[in-house]
Amino acid sequence: MSSLEAAERRYRSPSSELAREVLIHGPILRNVLAQRLGLSLATLTRLARPLLDGGLLVEMTEQLDGALGRPAKPLDVRADARQFLGVKLTGDTAVAVTTDLRASEGRRAERPLPSHDLADVVTVIVELARELANEQEFSAIGISVGGQVSDNRVVDRAPFLGWRGVPLADAVEAQLDVPVIVENDVVALAAAEHWFGLGRGFSNFAVITVGAGVGYGLVMHDQVVSTSEAGLGLGGHFPLDPNGPLCFLGHRGCSTAMLTIPSIRAQVEVALARPVTYTEVLELAESGNPVALAVLSAAGTALGRLIAAVANLAMVEHVVLAGEGLGFLAVSRSAMDAAILADRDPDARPLDVVTDASGFISWAQGAAAVAIQRTMDTLATSL
Amino acid sequence: MSSLEAAERRYRSPSSELAREVLIHGPILRNVLAQRLGLSLATLTRLARPLLDGGLLVEMTEQLDGALGRPAKPLDVRADARQFLGVKLTGDTAVAVTTDLRASEGRRAERPLPSHDLADVVTVIVELARELANEQEFSAIGISVGGQVSDNRVVDRAPFLGWRGVPLADAVEAQLDVPVIVENDVVALAAAEHWFGLGRGFSNFAVITVGAGVGYGLVMHDQVVSTSEAGLGLGGHFPLDPNGPLCFLGHRGCSTAMLTIPSIRAQVEVALARPVTYTEVLELAESGNPVALAVLSAAGTALGRLIAAVANLAMVEHVVLAGEGLGFLAVSRSAMDAAILADRDPDARPLDVVTDASGFISWAQGAAAVAIQRTMDTLATSL
DNA sequence: CCAGTTCCTTGCAATATAGAAATAAGACAT
DNA sequence: ATGTCTTATTTCTATATTGCAAGGAACTGG
Numbered sequence: 001m002s003s004l005e006a007a008e009r010r011y012r013s014p015s016s017e018l019a020r021e022v023l024i025h026g027p028i029l030r031n032v033l034a035q036r037l038g039l040s041l042a043t044l045t046r047l048a049r050p051l052l053d054g055g056l057l058v059e060m061t062e063q064l065d066g067a068l069g070r071p072a073k074p075l076d077v078r079a080d081a082r083q084f085l086g087v088k089l090t091g092d093t094a095v096a097v098t099t100d101l102r103a104s105e106g107r108r109a110e111r112p113l114p115s116h117d118l119a120d121v122v123t124v125i126v127e128l129a130r131e132l133a134n135e136q137e138f139s140a141i142g143i144s145v146g147g148q149v150s151d152n153r154v155v156d157r158a159p160f161l162g163w164r165g166v167p168l169a170d171a172v173e174a175q176l177d178v179p180v181i182v183e184n185d186v187v188a189l190a191a192a193e194h195w196f197g198l199g200r201g202f203s204n205f206a207v208i209t210v211g212a213g214v215g216y217g218l219v220m221h222d223q224v225v226s227t228s229e230a231g232l233g234l235g236g237h238f239p240l241d242p243n244g245p246l247c248f249l250g251h252r253g254c255s256t257a258m259l260t261i262p263s264i265r266a267q268v269e270v271a272l273a274r275p276v277t278y279t280e281v282l283e284l285a286e287s288g289n290p291v292a293l294a295v296l297s298a299a300g301t302a303l304g305r306l307i308a309a310v311a312n313l314a315m316v317e318h319v320v321l322a323g324e325g326l327g328f329l330a331v332s333r334s335a336m337d338a339a340i341l342a343d344r345d346p347d348a349r350p351l352d353v354v355t356d357a358s359g360f361i362s363w364a365q366g367a368a369a370v371a372i373q374r375t376m377d378t379l380a381t382s383l
Numbered sequence: 384m385s386s387l388e389a390a391e392r393r394y395r396s397p398s399s400e401l402a403r404e405v406l407i408h409g410p411i412l413r414n415v416l417a418q419r420l421g422l423s424l425a426t427l428t429r430l431a432r433p434l435l436d437g438g439l440l441v442e443m444t445e446q447l448d449g450a451l452g453r454p455a456k457p458l459d460v461r462a463d464a465r466q467f468l469g470v471k472l473t474g475d476t477a478v479a480v481t482t483d484l485r486a487s488e489g490r491r492a493e494r495p496l497p498s499h500d501l502a503d504v505v506t507v508i509v510e511l512a513r514e515l516a517n518e519q520e521f522s523a524i525g526i527s528v529g530g531q532v533s534d535n536r537v538v539d540r541a542p543f544l545g546w547r548g549v550p551l552a553d554a555v556e557a558q559l560d561v562p563v564i565v566e567n568d569v570v571a572l573a574a575a576e577h578w579f580g581l582g583r584g585f586s587n588f589a590v591i592t593v594g595a596g597v598g599y600g601l602v603m604h605d606q607v608v609s610t611s612e613a614g615l616g617l618g619g620h621f622p623l624d625p626n627g628p629l630c631f632l633g634h635r636g637c638s639t640a641m642l643t644i645p646s647i648r649a650q651v652e653v654a655l656a657r658p659v660t661y662t663e664v665l666e667l668a669e670s671g672n673p674v675a676l677a678v679l680s681a682a683g684t685a686l687g688r689l690i691a692a693v694a695n696l697a698m699v700e701h702v703v704l705a706g707e708g709l710g711f712l713a714v715s716r717s718a719m720d721a722a723i724l725a726d727r728d729p730d731a732r733p734l735d736v737v738t739d740a741s742g743f744i745s746w747a748q749g750a751a752a753v754a755i756q757r758t759m760d761t762l763a764t765s766l
Numbered sequence: 767c768c769a770g771t772t773c774c775t776t777g778c779a780a781t782a783t784a785g786a787a788a789t790a791a792g793a794c795a796t
Numbered sequence: 797a798t799g800t801c802t803t804a805t806t807t808c809t810a811t812a813t814t815g816c817a818a819g820g821a822a823c824t825g826g
Binding site: 397422425429450 | 786
């Protein structure tokens with residue numbers, strides 16, 4: 001409670017708010033900018049000058065043909081004014097990506113983790129940073145992990161790494177002279193979708209990820225919901241099918257059992273009595289194999305039920321799907337849509353479900369996005 | 384979307400914020416007040432003076448024994464400085480309650496609705512206002528209905544009343560010279576719990592109501608979630624038990640089928656082959672009747688599953704239960720707790736589930752609370 | 767080249783705010 | 797009783813921020 005309120009009360013200078021708004025809402029007319037920020041045009045001029053001089057913002061010279069009067073020069077951020085590094089840690093690898101201020105991907109690299117020792121992990125992160133560095137320094141490094149994170153610095157609990165109370169940010173900052181921000185992976189992804197991705201412009205939406213596990217994040221009132229519970233993976237074992245298979249925790253038909261890559265593979269392997277890859281499962285389904293079709297169709301239905309439950313209980317109208325385990329939608333999107341419809345009030349507006357097809361790299365971009373967000377608060381004033 | 388942003392950008396003067404903070408956080412030291420509002424003590428003095436002179440705020444002379452130095456005089460609102468009327472409309476009655484600034488109950492009255500015609504309903508509301516009036520004028524009237532409301536003025540859709548696009552606020556204001564605020568009933572109740580009830584001090588919590596139906600409201604980041612979907616009763620038909628009875632819409636084991644008063648009565652009546660009241664069902668269960676016990680225990684389990692689903696997907700740690708249909712918890716609270724535990728991550732903090740026992744009248748109080756909230760924005764500045 | 771239009775900036779007055787100093791209100795020791 | 801100590805609150809004043817209104821600036825079309 002108190003920490004949440006403290007976070008909420010984090011002071012943001014008018015300059016920061018301006019920079020933020022321009023960053024999120026692309027090239028934007030000073031007119032609408034002034035309205036959004038509740039400031040006069042005069043104040044806007046004064047606030048924008050140091051940011052323009054400092055090179056963080058630029059004026060576009062976009063000609064709207066046929067417009068009368070002096071043409072407007074919308075403000076935009078110079079996206080390459082800063083460079084960020086995003087790192088996603090899994091149980092066995094670290095994936096890194098460089099991004100500009102808009103979190104769009106630059107160079108990427110990946111390294112296996114030799115162990116789960118903090119020192120080893122830090123070494124890998126430092127090596128990735130060195131490998132991807134160019135003449136431009138990183139303004140900040142974002143690191144995302146599956147698990148609970150406190151204060152954007154300490155990993156309280158990360159099952160895949162076996163960590164509890166590991167001061168990751170301090171350890172990395174000791175090696176690299178760059179601010180480090182640590183965040184839960186789903187929270188980071190939700191933040192990225194909110195500012196830069198498919199959630200741009202929505203005040204309320206949910207993010208559901210499907211891959212090795214099922215992740216769930218929420219943006220409400222234009223803020224990512226980031227309670228201590230957010231890192232627990234609460235959408236991971238949501239009951240979806242009373243007749244479904246068991247997950248490794250013994251839940252029958254939970255989201256993990258119905259949707260994840262390992263579980264889908266396992267179901268098909270058991271039925272076919274031979275090993276198959278996830279890609280093979282998708283190909284089998286395309287070519288009409290009944291086992292693959294049954295498993296993937298059940299996954300589609302389960303995902304639809306999950307989406308409907310999320311929309312009903314979190315009261316969102318928009319859902320962003322992400323992660324590398326969404327391939328089954330090619331086959332069973334209609335099953336998903338039908339399940340959503342069945343569980344929604346017929347008077348409710350139809351749900352807007354969009355798919356982020358960028359796959360695994362979006363996790364690392366999410367980490368970078370958090371670094372960008374935290375940096376924006378200080379960037380503007382430090383110019 | 385745009386309306387939401389407009390609402391968010393509603394300007395609040397520092398005075399209003401001050402009054403608000405004092406109203407919500409009871410008697411409060413100027414010290415902590417200054418910190419909460421991010422203002423200096425000097426500014427606080429300047430802001431508080433007109434409110435103290437106007438009688439809206441008072442200084443308490445509470446002595447903390449053993450304290451050194453000049454004793455502090457915490458600020459508090461004079462709760463009886465204003466009077467409000469809250470009206471809850473159902474399909475057949477209007478229930479009204481007067482409240483002070485803290486939404487605590489004064490006098491109450493109830494009248495049947497002769498019809499669903501707007502004119503008739505307005506007449507009933509006006510009569511209730513006249514009946515409950517005293518020498519002090521109502522600062523505002525809040526009206527809550529089950530259904531969708533737009534702009535706090537128009538009832539877009541209210542199934543129980545058969546209304547679509549009814550300008551209720553205008554109609555009542557035409558008869559009484561008092562500002563009228565209309566709101567969805569669950570949104571209003573959530574707002575009341577947030578400012579004045581069991582949700583006080585929590586930034587995120589959910590409200591689940593059980594009565595003739597099942598209602599669901601959400602407070603996130605210290606704001607009630609009030610999208611157009613909020614009025615649809617999205618928690619009303621949430622699937623909870625694949626083997627449960629059917630609701631009137633044909634959902635098997637949904638929250639309505641498992642939890643509402645009519646459905647519980649119906650289940651017991653069918654099994655016993657005779658009519659029973661809800662109170663009788665509770666008494667039967669207390670005295671060990673197996674049918675009543677089975678139905679109520681299933682209700683407890685279903686409620687537990689609903690609570691767990693809400694906590695998992697809305698990411699809240701606190702749940703407030705309200706409404707007149709919670710009697711079964713006397714018998715099946717343990718079933719509820721067990722179901723919650725089963726569906727929660729074992730590493731998650733235990734859920735805080737509290738019960739608002741004030742029954743049906745809290746609906747009308749909720750309506751008053753919304754009137755209070757909307758009025759607070761202008762009260763301070765109008766002094 | 768000039769009027770018309772819209773956009774952006776500058777000068778100035780009003781307002782709001784924080785910090786420092788002053789005052790107030792008690793407790794406690796003498 | 798009186799003075800001192802401590803903390804709370806207010807007053808005073810310098811500073812900063814803001815919006816308004818007036819004044820360029822940039823472009824179109826006659």
